[in-house]
Amino acid sequence: MATSSISRAAKNPINFSARNVESQKKQTHSRYLSFSHSTISLQKLSLVKGYHISRKLHKTAVFNVLETVESRSGSVSRTRDPDNVVNTERPTILVSEKLGEAGLDLLRTFGNVECSYNLSPEELCAKISLCDALIVRSGTKVTRQVFEAAKGRLKVVGRAGVGIDNVDLQAATEFGCLVVNAPTANTIAAAEHGIALLASMARNVAQADASMKAGKWQRNKYVGVSLVGKTLAIMGFGKVGSEVARRAKGLGMHVIAHDPYAPADRARAVGVELVSFDQAISTADFISLHMPLTPTTNKIFNDETFSKMKKGVRIVNVARGGVIDEDALVRALDNGTVAQAALDVFTKEPPPNDSKLVQHENVTVTPHLGASTKEAQEGVAVEIAEAVVGALKGELSATAVNAPMVPPEVLSELAPYVTLSEKLGRLAVQLVAGGSGIQSVKVVYKSARDPDNLDTRLLRAMITKGIIEPISDSHINLVNADFTAKQKGLRISEERVVADSSSDYPIDSIQVHVSNVESKFASALTDNGNISIEGRVKYGIPHLTCVGSFGVDVSLDGNLILCRQVDQPGMIGRVGNILGERNVNVSFMSVGRTVKRTKAIMAIGVDEEPDKDTLKKIGEVSAIEEFVFLDL
Numbered sequence: 001m002a003t004s005s006i007s008r009a010a011k012n013p014i015n016f017s018a019r020n021v022e023s024q025k026k027q028t029h030s031r032y033l034s035f036s037h038s039t040i041s042l043q044k045l046s047l048v049k050g051y052h053i054s055r056k057l058h059k060t061a062v063f064n065v066l067e068t069v070e071s072r073s074g075s076v077s078r079t080r081d082p083d084n085v086v087n088t089e090r091p092t093i094l095v096s097e098k099l100g101e102a103g104l105d106l107l108r109t110f111g112n113v114e115c116s117y118n119l120s121p122e123e124l125c126a127k128i129s130l131c132d133a134l135i136v137r138s139g140t141k142v143t144r145q146v147f148e149a150a151k152g153r154l155k156v157v158g159r160a161g162v163g164i165d166n167v168d169l170q171a172a173t174e175f176g177c178l179v180v181n182a183p184t185a186n187t188i189a190a191a192e193h194g195i196a197l198l199a200s201m202a203r204n205v206a207q208a209d210a211s212m213k214a215g216k217w218q219r220n221k222y223v224g225v226s227l228v229g230k231t232l233a234i235m236g237f238g239k240v241g242s243e244v245a246r247r248a249k250g251l252g253m254h255v256i257a258h259d260p261y262a263p264a265d266r267a268r269a270v271g272v273e274l275v276s277f278d279q280a281i282s283t284a285d286f287i288s289l290h291m292p293l294t295p296t297t298n299k300i301f302n303d304e305t306f307s308k309m310k311k312g313v314r315i316v317n318v319a320r321g322g323v324i325d326e327d328a329l330v331r332a333l334d335n336g337t338v339a340q341a342a343l344d345v346f347t348k349e350p351p352p353n354d355s356k357l358v359q360h361e362n363v364t365v366t367p368h369l370g371a372s373t374k375e376a377q378e379g380v381a382v383e384i385a386e387a388v389v390g391a392l393k394g395e396l397s398a399t400a401v402n403a404p405m406v407p408p409e410v411l412s413e414l415a416p417y418v419t420l421s422e423k424l425g426r427l428a429v430q431l432v433a434g435g436s437g438i439q440s441v442k443v444v445y446k447s448a449r450d451p452d453n454l455d456t457r458l459l460r461a462m463i464t465k466g467i468i469e470p471i472s473d474s475h476i477n478l479v480n481a482d483f484t485a486k487q488k489g490l491r492i493s494e495e496r497v498v499a500d501s502s503s504d505y506p507i508d509s510i511q512v513h514v515s516n517v518e519s520k521f522a523s524a525l526t527d528n529g530n531i532s533i534e535g536r537v538k539y540g541i542p543h544l545t546c547v548g549s550f551g552v553d554v555s556l557d558g559n560l561i562l563c564r565q566v567d568q569p570g571m572i573g574r575v576g577n578i579l580g581e582r583n584v585n586v587s588f589m590s591v592g593r594t595v596k597r598t599k600a601i602m603a604i605g606v607d608e609e610p611d612k613d614t615l616k617k618i619g620e621v622s623a624i625e626e627f628v629f630l631d632l
């Protein structure tokens with residue numbers, strides 16, 4: 001009665017055996033993947049512009065967030081010819097804007113670095129399919145077209161700076177491309193530039209300088225205003241905003257701030273009062289902008305908000321041009337609502353030559369120089385180079401913009417559960433008849449931890465990966481897991497169950513329940529009709545501990561045969577003999593049963609994949625009622 005499992009296994013649309021052979025034939029370790037610690041299970045060959053590119057999915061202890069790309073050829077070539085960027089084992093990193101030498105040096109130790117500045121959008125799209133990483137500043141627009149043109153090869157976009165409004169994050173996420181930035185190294189430079197603009201605006205430094213160079217001596221015309229005792233409103237009390245606040249207090253200013261997300265204690269520590277938007281703009285003598293450009297902040301300073309400001313207010317913007325409606329600012333300058341503005345950033349950069357704003361005599365301008373100090377540029381270059389190299393190695397980035405940031409200590413603690421999660425996902429999908437049609441999956445984490453201290457996003461992503469990858473050509477990583485699941489109509493819900501134990505381990509067990517599907521191994525179904533499996537980490541190794549209602553205990557490694565049989569003596573020997581006669585090495589066996597001498601489940605780990613004939617022989621053992629072969 002066990003034949004159905006064999007025929008189902010043979011009909012299984014997931015060709016595991018072919019994949020394994022491929023994997024064994026081509027197994028090589030990438031030179032730049034220092035975190036790989038287990039073997040590669042999936043490889044694909046694709047032809048990119050005449051080069052065969054072997055793409056490997058690495059199972060890393062940490063996280064296989066990125067696919068790596070390696071060419072068949074071992075030769076390393078470095079060239080500036082756009083059509084000949086890649087034929088090398090090392091990743092190719094395209095740097096499209098000027099980056100500090102220290103960062104470039106770091107990148108060069110790891111990959112082939114192509115510096116091509118001032119690329120047109122078309123030139124960027126033409127190059128990008130040959131690149132594994134792209135590093136930009138604010139001048140390169142990384143649009144959806146760029147991700148499309150990358151044809152899946154681009155793994156990471158590094159923004160050498162803070163603002164990521166020039167990168168289409170939604171498109172990056174959809175294409176599974178990680179975006180990282182360098183959020184800290186230019187903070188002080190931007191804050192200093194803000195203070196420089198504030199002071200030079202108040203004392204007409206730029207205008208007076210231009211006037212003198214034009215041969216004039218206009219002491220009366222350029223009488224300024226003092227800063228001391230004036231109220232400065234910081235709009236956006238983040239890294240730059242708080243540094244500007246500190247410095248402005250040093251100049252004797254009264255500093256208030258508006259930031260809907262800033263913690264009050266941070267403001268208190270700097271001696272700054274957090275106030276509402278309206279209160280900030282209506283009471284300030286000076287307003288300094290430090291918020292990001294988002295759909296919410298786009299043109300947040302407009303005719304209406306200017307009209308609420310104190311007459312004669314002075315505005316500094318070193319954040320993003322787009323937060324100001326520039327036409328409205330010209331009107332406010334013309335009617336005296338705004339006495340002066342000092343701007344480092346513009347809606348369109350560079351702004352048109354005839355820009356009324358730039359030409360306005362009460363406006364001081366600089367060409368987006370906030371981050372442009374030698375120190376900041378070297379710092380940013382190193383910060384972004386480290387982030388990009390880390391991402392290409394498969395490490396999770398601390399500065400990921402479109403993926404959850406998982407602190408290293410959490411990551412190392414969760415590493416075995418990451419592997420367990422992927423294996424449970426792979427197992428669950430193989431237990432489904434036909435291997436597809438899964439719509440609803442519930443994951444239950446049993447843990448003694450306070451739910452707030454258990455970040456399961458990584459685990460959910462890996463379960464998603466385990467479920468989706470065997471049945472599609474999607475490559476899942478932490479960036480695109482949720483998006484891809486949604487796109488495929490797969491709903492993954494999570495539940496936390498409190499474990500009684502006060503174990504040191506973060507998680508006691510992980511259960512995966514797949515509802516509303518048929519199983520090719522009926523014993524995997526529980527009474528409520530769900531396919532249910534459970535796994536645990538034991539001594540750092542992932543184990544399968546439950547299938548349906550049957551308890552088992554097998555390490556999740558290699559291949560697995562699950563048999564349901566009448567519980568009687570000699571079964572292990574009989575199946576073991578069949579496998580032994582055909583030179584299939586058994587790595588472990590475990591029997592689980594619900595009631596003595598009725599039904600039992602036998603889980604057999606095998607190093608090699610048994611051929612069809614061997615599986616048929618197992619099916620012919622009279623006491624075996626059903627069985628299934630699973631590739632872990």
Ligand SMILES: NC(=O)c1ccc[n+]([C@@H]2O[C@H](COP(=O)([O-])OP(=O)(O)OC[C@H]3O[C@@H](n4cnc5c(N)ncnc54)[C@H](O)[C@@H]3O)[C@@H](O)[C@H]2O)c1
Nearest residue numbers: 163190236237238239240259261290291292318319370371
């Ligand atoms: N001119 C330059 O060269 C230069 C250099 C560095 C940073 N910047 C820009 O400065 C801005 C701030 O950079 P950062 O490093 O301080 O970033 P940050 O993320 O540390 O700070 C931004 C702050 O803005 C707040 N914010 C978000 N929405 C807001 C809103 N609607 N109203 C008020 N506050 C809001 C956030 O809560 C956050 O605290 C960014 O736009 C960045 O791109 C420009």
Ligand SMILES: O=C(O)[C@H](O)COP(=O)(O)O
Nearest residue numbers: 137138160161162163371
């Ligand atoms: O957001 C930033 O980091 C600054 O605007 C700096 O941009 P830049 O790298 O183009 O100078």
